[in-house]
Amino acid sequence: MAHDDHHHDHAEGSQLSDTALRVRALESLLIEKGYVDPAALDALIETYETKVGPRNGARVVARAWCDADFRKWLLDDATAAIASLGHTGRQGEHMVAVENTPEVHNMVVCTLCSCYPWPVLGLPPVWYKSAPYRSRAVIDPRGVLDEFGVTIDEAREVRVWDSTAEVRYLVVPMRPEGTDGWSEDELARLVTRDSMIGTGVALDPADLDAAGS
Amino acid sequence: MNGAHDMGGMHGFGPIMREDDEPPFHAAWEGRTLALSLAMAAAGGWTIDMGRHARERMAPADYLASSYYQIWLAGLQTLIEENGLATREEMASGVPDAPGAAVKTVLRADQVAGVLARGAPADRPAGGTPQKYRPGDGVRVRNFHPTGHTRAARYLRGHTGQIVRVHGFHVLPDASAAGRGDQPEWLYCVRFSARELWGEQANARDHVHADQWESYLEPA
Numbered sequence: 001m002a003h004d005d006h007h008h009d010h011a012e013g014s015q016l017s018d019t020a021l022r023v024r025a026l027e028s029l030l031i032e033k034g035y036v037d038p039a040a041l042d043a044l045i046e047t048y049e050t051k052v053g054p055r056n057g058a059r060v061v062a063r064a065w066c067d068a069d070f071r072k073w074l075l076d077d078a079t080a081a082i083a084s085l086g087h088t089g090r091q092g093e094h095m096v097a098v099e100n101t102p103e104v105h106n107m108v109v110c111t112l113c114s115c116y117p118w119p120v121l122g123l124p125p126v127w128y129k130s131a132p133y134r135s136r137a138v139i140d141p142r143g144v145l146d147e148f149g150v151t152i153d154e155a156r157e158v159r160v161w162d163s164t165a166e167v168r169y170l171v172v173p174m175r176p177e178g179t180d181g182w183s184e185d186e187l188a189r190l191v192t193r194d195s196m197i198g199t200g201v202a203l204d205p206a207d208l209d210a211a212g213s
Numbered sequence: 214m215n216g217a218h219d220m221g222g223m224h225g226f227g228p229i230m231r232e233d234d235e236p237p238f239h240a241a242w243e244g245r246t247l248a249l250s251l252a253m254a255a256a257g258g259w260t261i262d263m264g265r266h267a268r269e270r271m272a273p274a275d276y277l278a279s280s281y282y283q284i285w286l287a288g289l290q291t292l293i294e295e296n297g298l299a300t301r302e303e304m305a306s307g308v309p310d311a312p313g314a315a316v317k318t319v320l321r322a323d324q325v326a327g328v329l330a331r332g333a334p335a336d337r338p339a340g341g342t343p344q345k346y347r348p349g350d351g352v353r354v355r356n357f358h359p360t361g362h363t364r365a366a367r368y369l370r371g372h373t374g375q376i377v378r379v380h381g382f383h384v385l386p387d388a389s390a391a392g393r394g395d396q397p398e399w400l401y402c403v404r405f406s407a408r409e410l411w412g413e414q415a416n417a418r419d420h421v422h423a424d425q426w427e428s429y430l431e432p433a
Contacts, residue, residue, distance in 0.1 A: 019283055023242040025307030026290070027249060029299055033313030035256040039322035041248035047329060048247070049237050089332035090251075094380065096402075111221030111366055113265055114281060123237050123247075127229050129281040135223040138368060138421050139411055147229055157418040158407075162221065164364040165400055165424035166261075166335035167380050 048123050056087045057120035057170060058191035061202075062184045064097075065175045075099060078170065082120060092119035092168055098161060099172040100198075105152050106171045107145065107198030109137035110163040117168035121193060128197065138162060148199040171198040178205050214360050215367060217273035222368040222411070243282040250289050251320075257296045258317035261333065262390035266362035267291040337397040339382035344399050345427055350376045352403060353433035354425060362390035365429045373433045374405035377422065385426055399427045 030036045060082055064071040074081040078095035082088070095117060098106040110116065111134050116124040127133050136144050141158045145151070152158055161169040173195040179187060189208060194200030220226075238244040254264060268288035269276075276284060293299050303310055320328065346352060356371045364386050380400040388396035403425050407415035 019286065020240060020242040022305075023245050023249070023286060026286075026304050027245055028307045029303055029309060030249065030253065030293075032309050033299060035298065035313060035316050035319065036249065036252045037319055037321050040252055040320045040325055041245065043322045043325040044248035044251055044329075045238075045244040047325065049244070053237075089330040090328075091332070093332040093334040094336065096378075096380075111368070112218055112364060113268070125232070125235050126239075126281065127231050130229065131220055131223075131226040131277065132229045135220040135226050136229075137221075139222040139415075141407075141419065142416065144229065148231075154416065155418070157420065158416065159419070160421045162366065162421060162423040164366060165380065165383060165386075165426075167400075167402075167424050 048118075052118060053122035054120070054191075054193035054196065055188070056085075056122075057117070057193075057196045058188040059184070060085055060087070060097075060120060060170070061172055061191045061196065062187040064172055065179075065187055066184050071099075071172075074172070082170075087119040089119055091115070092117045094165075094167045095120075095170060096161075096167055097170045097172050098159065100174045100201075102156070102174075104157045104159055105145075105150075105198065106159045106161065106169075107137065107141055108161045108163060108169045108171060109134060111135070111138055112162075112164060115163035115166075115168065117170055120170055121196060125193070145199065148194065150199065150201060171196050173200075173202040176202050176204050214269060214362065215358060216269045217271075217276040218269045219367050221366050246282045246286050246289070250285050253289060253293065253298075255318050255320040255328070256316040257292060257298060259292055259296065260384075260389045262362055262384070262386040263292065263392070264288060265386070266390040267295075269362065335384045336381040337384060337395055339397075339399070342382065342399070344379065346376045346379075346399070346401055346430065346432075348376050348378060351433040352376060352401070352425075352430040354403070354429055355431055357429075359387060361387060363387050363429075365425060366423065368410060369403075369405065369423055369425070372405055372409050374403040374409065376401045377404045378402035380424060383426070385428070387426075387428075401425055401427070401430070403430070 031038055064074050074097045078097040082095050100106055114124055114129040138160055141160050142152055176190055190203040192200050195202045268284050271287050290304055294301060298314055353373045354365055354369045382397050383400040384395040385398050388394060402422055405421050407419035407421060408417055410421060
């Protein structure tokens, strides 16, 4: 195993520098050809590094937990409800929200590529795009959830959503116990990225204390 | 196409490797690759389906051995070459042998926020096209094996499920990826029992949902 790890690291390292050189050559060619504006590339990268991320989705979920009308709107027409909070556009053009309940746990995958709701969650983590998750989420969702530390009772239905079209799914996790009267801002801190993919659940208030927040 | 990208239900890839506090990009080139892919789609005028199909056409052994942004880079280079915007030699050297071709649009920095916020909706006016299925209808994914791009995953083909939602009238990826235009169709969310897909090993309560176009389906 140690030998495999070493080999893997070595291969990854040399591939990486080779790839970095290829990308540099490609970028300079495309700029010189007049096809791309380097300032636009910077703006695109900055958007996904600093502006778009799972805090957007956490606000959507916290609003649904606090506001019954918004929750209903989100479940009926997620695209419009999410747009009302300012999150629209690329890879979130057609949104569907699926709600966890005591009877149902939802989990999202894209077995064919890496479809993911960018406006509310940002760019997907590597594991979401990786072969182990894409292959196993549909055939062994409970095994995958176990690996994420989420155990689903045998009697509870697991619903997997394979994002095969331009429809993007957002999981609305269950609101944790002991949060009565919490503000939307406070609740949003309990909503993790993985809880909105369905490979996690919302944090328990005690988890926030443990994290020293 | 029955490619290496169509992974649902495969075995042997091992555990899921997670990373705490993962950054959006693990190296600067990953961010540049994402940005180049988005900007060149605007310049070259290719569709998201053409982009996916270009990535899927990597040789299977290469696809499985590459990181995700390496796959994006390979797909981008394929589209640049096929659209006559640069040669492989130019891309390798970084030095143009010929001036740039005319492109559809050059994305400027001040347009980025607006372009991303608008996105590229895939729904089209149905114009009275009849909808063949309704929620509750039984359907089977056809047993078909197109050599081009499709979003009918292999693990669904031949299996029976139930329509649970009608998403609207959406661009058909199979046509769009091949440059045959939008050819929009009704798009349905289909619910399959896990036992139907995977047999006795699956939990009898569990379900898999997938979005499928009307021409992928037959009544069941």
